[in-house]
Amino acid sequence: xxxxxxxxxxxxxxxxxxxxxxxxxxxxxxxxxxxxxxxxxxxxxxxxxxxxxxxxxxxxxxxxxxxxxxxxxxxxxxxxxxxxxxxxxxxxxxxxxxxxxxxxxxxxxxxxxxxxxxxxxxxxxxxxxxxxxxxxxxxxxxxxxxxxxxxxxxxxxxxxxxxxxxxxxxxxxxxxxxxxxxxxxxxxxxxxxxxxxxxxxxxxxxxxxxxxxxxxxxxxxxxxxxxxxxxxxxxxxxxxxxxxxxxxxxxxxxxxxxxxxxxxxxxxxxxxxxxxxxxxxxxxxxxxxxxxxxxxxxxxxxxxxxxxxxxxxxxxxxxxxxxxxxxxxxxxxxxxxxxxxxxxxxxxxxxxxxxxxxxx
Amino acid sequence: xxxxxxxxxxxxxxxxxxxxxxxxxxxxxxxxxxxxxxxxxxxxxxxxxxxxxxxxxxxxxxxxxxxxxxxxxxxxxxxxxxxxxxxxxxxxxxxxxxxxxxxxxxxxxxxxxxxxxxxxxxxxxxxxxxxxxxxxxxxxxxxxxxxxxxxxxxxxxxxxxxxxxxxxxxxxxxxxxxxxxxxxxxxxxxxxxxxxxxxxxxxxxxxxxxxxxxxxxxxxxxxxxxxxxxxxxxxxxxxxxxxxxxxxxxxxxxxxxxxxxxxxxxxxxxxxxxxxxxxxxxxxxxxxxxxxxxxxxxxxxxxxxxxxxxxxxxxxxxxxxxxxxxxxxxxxxxxxxxxxxxxxxxxxxxxxxxxxxxx
Numbered sequence: 001x002x003x004x005x006x007x008x009x010x011x012x013x014x015x016x017x018x019x020x021x022x023x024x025x026x027x028x029x030x031x032x033x034x035x036x037x038x039x040x041x042x043x044x045x046x047x048x049x050x051x052x053x054x055x056x057x058x059x060x061x062x063x064x065x066x067x068x069x070x071x072x073x074x075x076x077x078x079x080x081x082x083x084x085x086x087x088x089x090x091x092x093x094x095x096x097x098x099x100x101x102x103x104x105x106x107x108x109x110x111x112x113x114x115x116x117x118x119x120x121x122x123x124x125x126x127x128x129x130x131x132x133x134x135x136x137x138x139x140x141x142x143x144x145x146x147x148x149x150x151x152x153x154x155x156x157x158x159x160x161x162x163x164x165x166x167x168x169x170x171x172x173x174x175x176x177x178x179x180x181x182x183x184x185x186x187x188x189x190x191x192x193x194x195x196x197x198x199x200x201x202x203x204x205x206x207x208x209x210x211x212x213x214x215x216x217x218x219x220x221x222x223x224x225x226x227x228x229x230x231x232x233x234x235x236x237x238x239x240x241x242x243x244x245x246x247x248x249x250x251x252x253x254x255x256x257x258x259x260x261x262x263x264x265x266x267x268x269x270x271x272x273x274x275x276x277x278x279x280x281x282x283x284x285x286x287x288x289x290x291x292x293x294x295x296x297x298x299x300x301x302x303x304x305x306x307x308x309x310x311x312x313x314x315x316x317x318x319x320x321x322x323x324x325x326x327x328x329x330x331x332x333x334x335x336x337x338x339x340x341x342x343x344x345x346x347x348x349x350x351x352x353x354x355x356x357x358x359x360x
Numbered sequence: 361x362x363x364x365x366x367x368x369x370x371x372x373x374x375x376x377x378x379x380x381x382x383x384x385x386x387x388x389x390x391x392x393x394x395x396x397x398x399x400x401x402x403x404x405x406x407x408x409x410x411x412x413x414x415x416x417x418x419x420x421x422x423x424x425x426x427x428x429x430x431x432x433x434x435x436x437x438x439x440x441x442x443x444x445x446x447x448x449x450x451x452x453x454x455x456x457x458x459x460x461x462x463x464x465x466x467x468x469x470x471x472x473x474x475x476x477x478x479x480x481x482x483x484x485x486x487x488x489x490x491x492x493x494x495x496x497x498x499x500x501x502x503x504x505x506x507x508x509x510x511x512x513x514x515x516x517x518x519x520x521x522x523x524x525x526x527x528x529x530x531x532x533x534x535x536x537x538x539x540x541x542x543x544x545x546x547x548x549x550x551x552x553x554x555x556x557x558x559x560x561x562x563x564x565x566x567x568x569x570x571x572x573x574x575x576x577x578x579x580x581x582x583x584x585x586x587x588x589x590x591x592x593x594x595x596x597x598x599x600x601x602x603x604x605x606x607x608x609x610x611x612x613x614x615x616x617x618x619x620x621x622x623x624x625x626x627x628x629x630x631x632x633x634x635x636x637x638x639x640x641x642x643x644x645x646x647x648x649x650x651x652x653x654x655x656x657x658x659x660x661x662x663x664x665x666x667x668x669x670x671x672x673x674x675x676x677x678x679x680x681x682x683x684x685x686x687x688x689x690x691x692x693x694x695x696x697x698x699x700x701x702x703x704x705x706x707x708x709x710x711x712x713x714x715x716x717x718x719x
Contacts, residue, residue, distance in 0.1 A: 108626065116626055116651065177651070246474075261642070270464055270472040276644050286617075286642035291656030292635050295472060295533070298654045300647025 005030035005067065008132055014359045015139025016330060017067035018057035025057065025333050027360055028067055030135055032143045037082040040149045042094055044357075047137035048073025048163040048323070049333070049349040051194060051256065054340050056125050060281065065125055071137025071351075072098045072123040073165040075158040078149075085146045093158065095150040095313065096142060097165035098122060098303045101129050104147065112307035114147075138333070140357055150310050153317030160322035163194060163348040164313060166303065167323060171199040171252060172312040173304030174275045175206065180250040183207030188233070188267055191254035192219050195277055197347040198323055199252050200227045205319040211248065213264070222346070226324070235263060246294075248272060258282050261298070265290040273297045323348045329356035363488050366390040370715040371495025372689060373423035374413035381413065381689050384423055385715065386491055388499050393438040396505045398450055400713075403493035404429025404519035404679070405689070405705040407550060407612065410696055412481055416637070421481060427493030428454040428479040429518045431508055432710075441502045449508040451669070453521035454479055454659050456490060456504050468663040470504075471529075494689070496713060506666050509673035516678035519550060519704040520669060522659065523679060527555035527608055528668040529660030530631045531562065536606035539563025544607035544623055546591070548575050548583075551610035551633060553703040554679055556583045558668075559608075561675040567604065569620070578702070582680075591619055602626070610634045617654070621646040630654045679704045685712035 006012070009031035017028035035041045053070035055061055074096040078088050088094060101121035102114035109117050121128055124136030136142075152161060175181055183206060189199045190213040200223070203210045211231045212223040220232040233244055241263055248267045256278030264274055265287065276284075276298060290296060304312065316322070324347045328336050336349045351357075365387040373384035391397045409426035411417055431451040434444055444450060457477030458470035465473050477484055480492030508517050531537045539562065545555040546569045556579070559566045567587040568579040576588040589596050597619045604623050612634035620630055621643065632654060646652050660668065672678065680703045684692050692705040707713070 116649075262639070270469075276647055278644075279648065280644055283618075283641040283643045285639040286654065287639040288632055288635050288637075288656065291632055291654070292658050293472075293656070295469075295530075295655070295657055297656075298642065298647065299651070300644060300649075300653075301651055302648045 007031065009033045013135070013139055013141060014357065015069045015135065016333060016357070017069045019067050021059040021064070023054070023057035023337060025138070025337070028069060030069070032135070032141065033130065035080040035082055035143055037084045038145050039082045039143050040078050040085060040088050040094065040146050041080040041141060041143050042074065042076040042096060042149070043079045043141050043354070044074055044076040044137055044139060045354045046075045046159045046162045047071040047351045047353050048166065049336060049340060049351065050166045051340065052166070054337050057337070065133060068125050069135035069138050070124055071139070072096070073162045073167070074137035074142060075152055075162045076141070079141070082146070087146055087151070088149060093152040095152045095162070095165050096123060096137065096144050096148065097150065097169065097309055100134060100144050100148045113305040115303045115305050137353070138330070138351060140353065147306060150306070150313060153313055155320070156313065156317045157322060159327055159350050159352070160325045161316070162350050163323035163325065164198065164316055165309070167194045167198045167348065168202070168316060169304040169309045169312050170277055170301070171195055172202055172315070173308055174252065174277070174299070174301035175202065176308065177301065178250070178273050178275060178299060180273065181206040181208070184209070185249040186211065186247060188213045188248040188251040188264070189254065190214070190251055190264060191278065192223060192347070193254065193343055194323070194348045195254035197227055198321070199254065200229050201321045202316070204228045205315070205321060211244070213251070213267070250275070252277060254278050256280055258284060261285065262287045262290065265296055268294065268296050270294045271296070273299060276300045325350045327352050331356065363486070365486070365488065369491070369495055369497060371425045371491065371713065372686060373425045375423050377415040377420070379410070379413035379693060381494070381693070383715065384425060386425065388491070388497070389486060391436045391438050391499055393440040394502050395438045395499050396434055396441055396444050396450065396502050397436040397497065397499045398432040398434045399497050399710065400430055400432040400493055400495060401710045402431050402515045402518045403427040403707045403709050404522065405692055405696060405707065406522045407696065408522070410693055413693070419481070421489055424481055425491035425494055426480055427495070428452070429521045429523070430479070430493030430498055431514045431518045431521070432498065435497070443502055444505060444507070449510070449514060451506045451508050451518065451521050452479060452493065452498055452500050452504060453506065453525060453665055455662065456500050457484065468661040470661050471659045494707060494709070496709070504662055506662070506669055509670060512673050513678060515683055515706050515708070516681050517669070517672070518706050519679035519681065520554065520672055520677070521665065523550045523554045523704065524558070524672060525660040525665045525668050526551055526633050526657070527610070528558055528671070529664055530608065530633065530655065530657035531558065532664065533657070534606060534629050534631060534655060536629065536631070537562040537564070541565070541605040542567065542603055544569050544604045545585070545610065546607060546620065547610035547634065548579055548703070549610065549699055550679070550704045553583055554677070555608045555610060556585050557677045560584050561671065561677055567600065569607070569623070597622065604628055606631060608633060612636055614638055614640060617641065618643045618646070621652055624650070624652050626650050626652070628652050632656045681706045683708050686714070687712065
């Protein structure tokens with residue numbers, strides 16, 4: 001008889017899952033493996049709600065394996081560590097991000113770039129090394145190989161630090177890789193949501209001048225007074241866009257809807273770089289002339305490796321960078337998802353798992 | 361007719377967007393203190409010349425005297441010229457002026473100066489429109505003149521002044537010039553064939569990527585490419601997935617980028633040097649999940665053009681050309697439009713360009 005999610009592993013776990021592409025989440029009993037010799041078992045305190053969670057529960061990308069327990073911005077306490085675990089002990093505050101497995105022997109893994117390993121497995125909605133499905137952080141605990149567990153710095157709050165595990169590393173990694181950290185240079189951040197608002201904070205910590213590029217004029221005041229951006233550019237204002245042409249060294253484009261690259265490329269200086277982080281459903285249009293005439297570049301980036309994720313957390317701790325969050329209870333997740341679909345959140349929902357997730 | 365300058369000149373010009381070239385008398389300035397004046401021996405026909413004579417980019421100011429792959433012999437130098445003397449073999453490429461003071465200019469990248477002046481079709485400091493190398497002689501600021509090394513044949517070196525630097529510059533800038541790297545070259549025309557030669561000289565493994573099987577033999581046997589791949593054949597593309605450090609894409613027609621991105625290794629770079637007029641579809645997922653990049657590049661700075669020319673001399677790199685007479689130029693343009701040339705037409709200006717009307 002095929003094993004059910006409840007019986008396939010020895011340890012009972014409770015969480016919330018989406019069963020179909022309506023994306024509606026509801027209580028779900030399942031199970032996890034015993035804590036192996038390389039594993040850390042984490043009692044989950046908080047879990048951020050990433051836009052990817054919404055895409056996955058609704059099967060927007062066409063590869064959701066229901067039931068889906070989302071959640072890859074997880075902060076909790078280590079309750080068990082396997083005998084080979086050297087980096088953590090029981091009681092440590094730890095984080096788990098977007099990936100929980102990789103081959104650990106390819107060129108990418110050797111360079112601490114597990115995120116580019118061809119056998120990388122995601123924290124949820126993926127098949128793990130034991131051939132069973134991975135379930136994410138909208139649950140009471142998770143068991144993870146120590147390589148994919150992060151030490152959560154002391155002064156980083158668990159709730160507002162949680163989104164850094166995806167949003168934070170997603171913007172930090174390309175900023176380092178593409179050399180976008182030189183103090184005094186001018187960075188544009190397109191889109192002001194979960195990724196964008198963290199990008200502003202991290203960029204300011206690197207000493208960059210930051211302009212938020214947005215289609216919503218209403219976001220200007222917060223961008224400047226709350227997030228610390230130096231200026232705000234409304235894409236629907238032709239005069240302001242014209243005046244900003246050729247002024248930016250780099251642009252981090254967090255917008256996931258299909259959108260025009262031409263005006264963004266125009267904002268770049270010669271040799272400017274545009275890094276796409278959002279995942280649009282369709283290809284974008286790339287105009288060639290701006291690229292060729294200005295030796296400009298369009299690149300991408302996907303989260304980050306484990307070593308640089310730890311580096312990012314330590315950097316954020318040092319500079320007191322956390323996400324701006326709205327803390328919710330587990331049973332508020334469906335209305336939070338509806339609001340997230342309308343970008344109605346400043347700027348990340350975080351589920352107070354430990355205090356609100358309880359079996360019925 | 362425009363301002364008349366001190367010295368008479370003659371050449372070939374397109375008078376309207378039919379693009380048909382015919383004899384044209386005009387004038388050039390006298391040799392200024394920083395100028396180099398030279399008799400034009402040969403001028404390459406670049407695909408840009410075709411676009412400009414037909415006003416395909418919408419920026420042409422008629423009459424257009426094209427030509428920016430110009431080589432010749434110095435006849436006169438201004439009093440403050442230090443790098444050249446009468447009798448020197450020289451060339452001029454796509455640029456004849458820039459501001460000299462912006463970041464791009466001070467870093468030797470005059471090609472990205474916002475005030476750059478191209479060799480033809482641009483307004484010069486004396487308010488005249490620049491005229492290119494389909495003409496009997498050129499006068500150019502010393503700072504934009506290239507020395508042609510003695511061992512390079514002048515006719516086959518001329519196309520390097522645009523085609524050569526256009527592929528050389530991004531290969532150097534993006535670090536795609538290391539021995540052992542695997543470089544793809546898309547399109548086997550004026551740019552592509554020179555790209556293969558430079559990449560081989562840099563010690564790279566080269567794969568030519570083409571839409572037609574017909575070019576396989578010449579890519580491998582004539583130009584020295586290591587392998588050849590038909591981009592419309594899904595199996596050939598699949599077998600080569602994830603194998604290339606960089607791809608130089610010389611194709612100016614609209615074409616799909618997804619298969620090319622798939623051919624790149626992680627962190628690979630797709631360099632666009634062809635300039636399709638319409639935007640191309642950019643699949644973003646390969647950029648994100650495999651950290652790949654699409655970059656553009658436009659010719660090169662003057663210092664690196666000289667560096668490119670010196671490297672060509674060292675490795676005996678020249679273009680494969682079809683030498684034509686001036687009266688063949690319109691037929692050559694028609695053939696160029698159909699990519700019917702191996703791989704660059706070069707006009708034998710000194711021997712065939714006459715001031716009298718062509719019958």
